[in-house]
Amino acid sequence: MSDAGSADRFEHGEFEDEDDKREQEHGRPEPQEGHGGPGGPDGPANGGTVQDPDRTPRIPMPRASVEDSGRPLPAPADLGGPTPAPLDLEHRVLTSLLGAWALAACSPEETEAVEAHLGECGRCADEALRLRDAVGLLHPPESLDLDPALRTRVLDGCLDRRPPRIPVPEWAAPYDAETARLDALLQDIGATEWHTPVDLRWFDGQSPATRRTTVAGVIAHLLSVDGLVALALGLDDPLGDTVAESPTPGARTEAYWRTAHLPPSRSLRTPWREQTHDLVRTVSFAGGDSGSARLAVSYGDFELPLHDAMVDRAFECWVHAEDIADAVDYPYEPPAPRHLHRMIDLAARVLPTALDQRRRTGHSAQQPPTDRPGRGLRLEIEGSGGGEWVIPLDSAAGVGSVEHEVAHVALDGVEFCRLAAGHVPPAEAAVGQVGDKEAIRDVLFAAASLSRL
Amino acid sequence: MAKKDAPPRWDRKMQQRLARGEAAALGELYDRFASLVHGLAHRVLGDERAADGITREVFAHVWEHPESYDPKQGPLRSWVATLTHRLAVQRLRATETAALAQDAGGTTEELERRVRRASVAARADYIVQSMPTPLRAALELAYFQRRDYRQTAADLGVTEDEARRRLRLGLQLLSTAHDAGAPGAPPGYGGAA
Numbered sequence: 001m002s003d004a005g006s007a008d009r010f011e012h013g014e015f016e017d018e019d020d021k022r023e024q025e026h027g028r029p030e031p032q033e034g035h036g037g038p039g040g041p042d043g044p045a046n047g048g049t050v051q052d053p054d055r056t057p058r059i060p061m062p063r064a065s066v067e068d069s070g071r072p073l074p075a076p077a078d079l080g081g082p083t084p085a086p087l088d089l090e091h092r093v094l095t096s097l098l099g100a101w102a103l104a105a106c107s108p109e110e111t112e113a114v115e116a117h118l119g120e121c122g123r124c125a126d127e128a129l130r131l132r133d134a135v136g137l138l139h140p141p142e143s144l145d146l147d148p149a150l151r152t153r154v155l156d157g158c159l160d161r162r163p164p165r166i167p168v169p170e171w172a173a174p175y176d177a178e179t180a181r182l183d184a185l186l187q188d189i190g191a192t193e194w195h196t197p198v199d200l201r202w203f204d205g206q207s208p209a210t211r212r213t214t215v216a217g218v219i220a221h222l223l224s225v226d227g228l229v230a231l232a233l234g235l236d237d238p239l240g241d242t243v244a245e246s247p248t249p250g251a252r253t254e255a256y257w258r259t260a261h262l263p264p265s266r267s268l269r270t271p272w273r274e275q276t277h278d279l280v281r282t283v284s285f286a287g288g289d290s291g292s293a294r295l296a297v298s299y300g301d302f303e304l305p306l307h308d309a310m311v312d313r314a315f316e317c318w319v320h321a322e323d324i325a326d327a328v329d330y331p332y333e334p335p336a337p338r339h340l341h342r343m344i345d346l347a348a349r350v351l352p353t354a355l356d357q358r359r360r361t362g363h364s365a366q367q368p369p370t371d372r373p374g375r376g377l378r379l380e381i382e383g384s385g386g387g388e389w390v391i392p393l394d395s396a397a398g399v400g401s402v403e404h405e406v407a408h409v410a411l412d413g414v415e416f417c418r419l420a421a422g423h424v425p426p427a428e429a430a431v432g433q434v435g436d437k438e439a440i441r442d443v444l445f446a447a448a449s450l451s452r453l
Numbered sequence: 454m455a456k457k458d459a460p461p462r463w464d465r466k467m468q469q470r471l472a473r474g475e476a477a478a479l480g481e482l483y484d485r486f487a488s489l490v491h492g493l494a495h496r497v498l499g500d501e502r503a504a505d506g507i508t509r510e511v512f513a514h515v516w517e518h519p520e521s522y523d524p525k526q527g528p529l530r531s532w533v534a535t536l537t538h539r540l541a542v543q544r545l546r547a548t549e550t551a552a553l554a555q556d557a558g559g560t561t562e563e564l565e566r567r568v569r570r571a572s573v574a575a576r577a578d579y580i581v582q583s584m585p586t587p588l589r590a591a592l593e594l595a596y597f598q599r600r601d602y603r604q605t606a607a608d609l610g611v612t613e614d615e616a617r618r619r620l621r622l623g624l625q626l627l628s629t630a631h632d633a634g635a636p637g638a639p640p641g642y643g644g645a646a
Contacts, residue, residue: 096614099621100602105595107603131621134628137577138596139496146491147505151483154509158479158516165474176480183484277484281477 087113095124102131145188148181152336171307172283174314174339179276181332182321186269189215189328194266198327200320202422202451205363209422211453215327216264217257218320221453223272224256225249225316229309230275232297233282238275248300250453283310302353308346315343319421334414340385344413347420347450348379348389354446355393363449364442376402377435377443380410393439407435409443419444422451464522464529471519479516486530487512489582490537496575497541503548507541514540534579535642542572577630579642584626591619592627 087109089097094117100106101114118125159167168176194216201210213221227238228249244255257264283306286295297309304312318335325332334340358364375393380386390402410432411419418424426444433440470478487508494507514536515522522532549564581589587609594605606616 096617096621097602099619099624100595100617102624103592103595103602103620105601105605105620107601127625130628131624133631134577134624135596137574137627137630138581138592139574139578140597146487150491150505150508151480151487153505154483154487154512155476155479157509158513159476161513162474162517164476164479166476168476168480176477180480180484187488273484277477277481280480281475284475284477 089113089117091117091121094121095127098124098128098131102128102135146184148177148184148333149336151180152177166284168280168284169307171342172280172310174335174342175276175310175317176280177339178314178317178321178335179273179280181335182317182324183269183273183276185321185325185330185332186219189330191266193328195263196327198323200323200453202453203425203448205358205361205445205449208425209453213257214264215324216266216268218324219268219272220256220260220264221253222317222320223268223275224252226272226275226279226313227252228299229279229297229306229313232295232306232309233279233286235275235278235282238271246300247298251300253453279310279313308349311342311346314339315346315417315421318343319417319423334417335385337384340413340417341387344381344385344387344416345389347416347447348391350450351379351391351443351446352393352395354449355391355442358442358446358449363445374403375406375439376404377439378405378408379443380408381413381416382410383413385413391443393442405435407433407437407439407443409433409440416447420447420450422448424448461524461528465524467529468519468522468524471516479512482515483512486533489530489534489579492582493534493537493575493579494541496578497538497545497571498548499571503544504541507537507544510540511537530583531642538572538575538579538642541575542568545571573630576642577627580627580630584623588619588623588626591616592623595620 089110094114097106097110097114101111104111106114114128118128195214197212198215198218199210199212200218200221201208203209223238228247231237239252239256242255242259244251286306295306296303297306299309314335322332324330335343355364374395376390377393379389379391381388390405392402393406411430415424415430419426419429426441426448429444431440431444467478467482471482490511491504491508494511495501495504498504498507511533515533522529526532546564546568549567553559553561553564581592590609591605594600594608595602600608602616602620603613605620606613609616609619611619
């Protein structure tokens with residue numbers, strides 16, 4: 001029942017208002033419906049109510065007294081002492097108790113008083129019956145765990161039947177799907193789980209690094225970094241007036257965490273989700289193969305074309321969704337194969353730049369041998385979403401022709417992504433390998449160094 | 454994701470975007486209503502795959518005929534719920550009728566009773582989900598957590614009077630699930646009228 005929908009026509013008090021009005025006018029329920037005409041149990045006390053002369057007064061139901069009910073009479077001794085006198089409640093109070101009575105949520109004395117009243121007042125008896133029937137309609141909420149794959153099936157089915165005039169670009173589909181999967185997870189977790197600690201892990205070039213935050217802190221991180229794409233598209237910056245030390249993912253995240261008035265909480269779900277929807281909508285308009293698809297998204301110290309940035313954000317969304325899922329002990333599957341393939345492809349394409357970076361920062365001992373240009377490493381990714389990529393080892397731009405394959409590595413697609421996310425140390429990645437050991441080591445370390453906060 | 458009191462503006466924009474053929478709008482529509490649609494269909498049909506099928510039908514219908522929703526007639530959410538209800542009950546009746554034809558065991562009356570019971574249960578779910586949060590919270594405490602109304606009042610930080618009021622009003626709303634309405638417009642999905 002966590003899904004609080006719009007109130008629709010069920011405005012607060014719609015039903016009660018009628019009742020209140022009646023009670024204001026007559027001081028009690030309409031007499032022809034109640035059984036307490038003049039002389040009835042509550043008639044004299046009420047006074048002043050004029051009976052409709054055209055209606056034959058109905059004979060009051062006999063009061064079901066305890067003597068007639070077959071229940072044992074209380075022994076006189078029981079009645080002595082501090083035993084409370086039978087409750088003598090006003091009609092207004094008895095009526096207000098009907099809901100609680102139907103739910104068995106009154107005290108025994110009140111229950112007794114209500115039930116005695118029901119024998120006398122037909123209108124209350126009718127309502128009581130209706131409310132008790134309604135209790136039977138309360139069910140524990142059905143588990144709302146929708147199969148995330150259903151979303152893709154339903155949407156694809158729709159788009160087959162009526163092709164969209166403004167499609168979501170292929171390269172934005174992984175982001176659309178991954179954000180929907182993460183949102184489904186967020187819908188299912190309780191408010192307190194948003195504060196579960198999460199260790200964000202990455203590989204800083206030489207060794208694993210971690211930063212502790214919470215589930216909500218992870219969402220703040222995704223919100224801040226997705227904001228780089230929002231900025232490139234001319235949308236609002238989720239950081240608002242907050243100034244980050246530098247326009248990098250890490251600095252933006254730290255700035256967001258630092259300046260939040262309160263610790264990040266469940267309330268972040270809405271702004272995060274709205275931004276993801278805004279991004280998908282905007283790139284659909286901007287994303288024709290001409291125009292803005294070639295727009296560059298700045299990450300501070302490097303840039304990615306919009307279509308790559310959207311794949312990168314999909315990848316990050318999955319990786320951090322897994323972090324969250326691990327923290328709250330929730331099952332989480334890898335992305336759909338065709339989306340996984342795009343993520344792997346992006347990593348494979350930026351690997352040469354990362355290799356070059358490692359060489360220039362002295363992290364790699366290897367210098368490209370000038371006498372043997374065009375070396376390459378064959379990266380074979382197994383499993384669904386996999387494929388083969390040849391990684392140029394000696395050309396930063398990744399465009400150099402590969403004349404010599406000096407090594408061949410094979411690993412599972414999900415394992416490769418965990419490596420690229422900095423979740424598996426390069427030395428421990430389960431890799432099948434043949435060929436130049438140094439080259440392989442360099443590529444695995446370069447893959448791990450693609451990760452960041 | 455449900456937002457309380459989503460402005461009708463969202464409904465109108467959504468309809469325009471769907472009519473324009475914007476695939477991103479279809480995704481947002483799904484994200485907002487899939488739980489509702491699937492949950493109602495599942496309550497009526499009691500079967501995961503059948504509920505998946507109804508979910509596909511409902512979204513396909515909205516995507517193919519966005520103009521059949523008139524924002525003036527009420528919230529999109531009610532309209533989607535009504536559509537789901539109609540399709541799910543249709544499916545249930547068809548399945549049960551087929552089963553009846555094969556097996557001499559049941560009667561048409563029993564079939565109608567089963568269909569009616571499923572239909573009321575689905576409306577009740579919708580009413581609970583759509584009622585104002587304070588009412589739903591009170592019902593949850595009193596019914597699922599077996600708190601009496603005084604404890605409910607304390608848990609919610611309201612007066613005992615208010616707790617009694619909420620429980621009664623919540624059940625009054627819920628009881629409208631039994632009301633039969635005009636054919637094709639199941640009641641309980643407020644705003645359809």
